[in-house]
Amino acid sequence: MGRSPCCSNEGLNRGAWTVHEDKILSEYIKNHGEGRWRNLPQKAGLKRCGKSCRLRWLNYLRPDIKRGNISPDEEELIIRLHKLLGNRWSLIAGRLPGRTDNEIKNYWNTNLGKKVPLVQHLHQTTSSNTTATTSSNQSKKPKTNHSSSSPGKAPLAEMGAHVVRTKAIKCSTTAGVFLNYPKPNRTDEGVADHAGGVVVPSKDHDEDKYDVASNCYDINSVVQGSGLSAFDDHEYYVNAQDTNLSQNKYFVDQMEELCLSDLLNSDYFDFPVHDHNFVDTYNYNVSTYNHPKDEIVGDHHDNHDHDLLFSQGYDWISTSCSSMTVIDPNVGPDFHSNAEGDWLAD
DNA sequence: AAACTTGACAACCGCATCGAT
DNA sequence: GATCGATGCGGTTGTCAAGTT
Numbered sequence: 247m248g249r250s251p252c253c254s255n256e257g258l259n260r261g262a263w264t265v266h267e268d269k270i271l272s273e274y275i276k277n278h279g280e281g282r283w284r285n286l287p288q289k290a291g292l293k294r295c296g297k298s299c300r301l302r303w304l305n306y307l308r309p310d311i312k313r314g315n316i317s318p319d320e321e322e323l324i325i326r327l328h329k330l331l332g333n334r335w336s337l338i339a340g341r342l343p344g345r346t347d348n349e350i351k352n353y354w355n356t357n358l359g360k361k362v363p364l365v366q367h368l369h370q371t372t373s374s375n376t377t378a379t380t381s382s383n384q385s386k387k388p389k390t391n392h393s394s395s396s397p398g399k400a401p402l403a404e405m406g407a408h409v410v411r412t413k414a415i416k417c418s419t420t421a422g423v424f425l426n427y428p429k430p431n432r433t434d435e436g437v438a439d440h441a442g443g444v445v446v447p448s449k450d451h452d453e454d455k456y457d458v459a460s461n462c463y464d465i466n467s468v469v470q471g472s473g474l475s476a477f478d479d480h481e482y483y484v485n486a487q488d489t490n491l492s493q494n495k496y497f498v499d500q501m502e503e504l505c506l507s508d509l510l511n512s513d514y515f516d517f518p519v520h521d522h523n524f525v526d527t528y529n530y531n532v533s534t535y536n537h538p539k540d541e542i543v544g545d546h547h548d549n550h551d552h553d554l555l556f557s558q559g560y561d562w563i564s565t566s567c568s569s570m571t572v573i574d575p576n577v578g579p580d581f582h583s584n585a586e587g588d589w590l591a592d
Numbered sequence: 593a594a595a596c597t598t599g600a601c602a603a604c605c606g607c608a609t610c611g612a613t
Numbered sequence: 614g615a616t617c618g619a620t621g622c623g624g625t626t627g628t629c630a631a632g633t634t
Contacts, residue, residue: 262602262628284619300620301603336622351623352601 259293263302267292271299272307305348312344316353324350325358 259267274290280303283296292299305311316324320342327338335347335354342350 260604282619295604297605297620298603304621305602333623347622348602356600 257293258287258295258298260298263294263306267294268302268307271303275303275307301348305346310344311346316345316357320345321353321358324354328354328358 263271270290270292271286274286274292278289283300286292286296286299287294290299294302323342324338327341331337333351335351339345339347339350
């Protein structure tokens with residue numbers, strides 16, 4: 247019944263790794279590379295389960311691990327990313343070069359989970375009164391006792407934090423909703439930059455993805471269910487190797503300014519327009535946004551500054567326009583949003 | 593100084609997802 | 614399309630050091 251454990255525990259070491267074990271593992275991976283974790287212990291001569299080896303390598307032995315205290319900048323970024331992404335530790339870690347998901351998770355649980363509710367509360371009480379009413383009731387709840395092991399969960403819910411709710415699906419196929427990326431105006435010449443738009447599910451096709459209980463929308467299921475090409479987080483917007491803190495902060499700024507989750511959590515059902523002209527605009531732009539490993543976009547360009555987005559967009563848009571509402575501030579006439587960034591205003 | 597509490601972090605576990613067949 | 618092994622993710626637990634009583 248059920249699946250068998252990844253490895254038999256018989257005769258295997260558990261608990262803290264010794265220096266000797268670390269050395270064996272490091273040497274083995276240096277010579278043979280990562281992967282094939284299940285067979286690795288046997289081949290390397292370690293009495294550990296493959297999972298344990300993988301974890302040890304990823305969280306501790308990897309050469310690019312950044313050691314030392316979390317800087318204030320990193321802390322701020324963690325807080326903001328957590329507000330946007332929730333407990334998607336691997337995604338958050340992807341924006342913090344050299345940090346591991348485990349490290350960030352631990353840091354959150356022991357530090358930020360306790361102090362962030364206070365910070366967010368202060369921010370919320372001084373910000374404009376545009377948040378959804380569903381969160382306001384929750385924010386008035388007295389602070390409850392939280393398990394020490396997961397202090398980050400309840401405060402977010404109580405604060406009505408605007409988390410993009412997603413399934414705990416693998417990072418490599420996590421869907422993204424991207425805001426404010428450069429994309430073209432349609433002009434006589436063809437392409438010019440302006441503020442980006444938002445892609446949201448359409449009511450007709452994706453209503454079932456809406457979680458009424460939590461007043462959230464399951465972005466992943468929307469994208470997957472719509473037959474869309476999902477974005478590759480690692481490559482598109484969580485590539486630690488290609489990013490730095492300031493870039494990542496910019497990324498978060500863009501997300502926050504437009505209150506992504508407000509939009510998703512609120513009244514997008516009322517958005518009226520299926521703008522196929524805009525879809526055409528995107529298609530027009532596809533070749534501008536290239537990705538190193540992109541095989542969908544035929545043309546290749548040097549511009550990797552924008553490889554955050556749309557290298558798979560061609561397929562994404564062209565195959566799914568019938569089930570998507572594409573919102574563009576410069577195209578659609580009558581958009582409304584709760585978002586504080588009011589480019590969707592009348 | 594001993595007992596107890598708390599914090600920090602490493603490690604484990606179960607499950608979801610991917611990708612090959 | 615179904616199955617299964619490999620992998621990755623997030624929640625949870627275990628352990629130890631530091632701080633407090």
